[in-house]
Amino acid sequence: MPTETERCIESLLAVFQRYAGREGDNCTLSKREFLAFMNTELAAFTKNQKDPGVVDRMMKKLDLNSDGQLDFQEFLNLIGGIAVACHDTLVLKTPHP
Numbered sequence: 001m002p003t004e005t006e007r008c009i010e011s012l013l014a015v016f017q018r019y020a021g022r023e024g025d026n027c028t029l030s031k032r033e034f035l036a037f038m039n040t041e042l043a044a045f046t047k048n049q050k051d052p053g054v055v056d057r058m059m060k061k062l063d064l065n066s067d068g069q070l071d072f073q074e075f076l077n078l079i080g081g082i083a084v085a086c087h088d089t090l091v092l093k094t095p096h097p
Contacts, residue, residue: 015041016075028069034059042082 002010019037020029029037038046038055046055062074070078 012076012079013072016072025069028067028071029075030069031056031059034070 015037016029017026019033020026022033022036023030035055038058049055058078059070062070062078064074064077065071
């Protein structure tokens with residue numbers, strides 16, 4: 001029986017694979033695949049953005065090797081950044097005794 005952490009890792013792998021390879025390389029997300037991921041999996045974030053270019057800028061910032069694709073490591077940088085932001089919000093909102 002996998003642990004909660006192992007299930008989370010499996011979920012991240014499964015989500016990445018669901019979007020990667022829809023066009024071309026199944027080890028990376030193209031710009032269109034990344035946009036589909038953002039609009040589906042992080043729809044609350046993308047819908048709240050006033051600037052339509054925000055997802056493009058995110059992709060450019062995440063694409064550390066500038067190949068126009070996001071590999072799994074680059075994808076994890078996004079997930080990690082979101083997790084840190086969520087954690088910081090929870091920690092800052094939680095009153096300390």
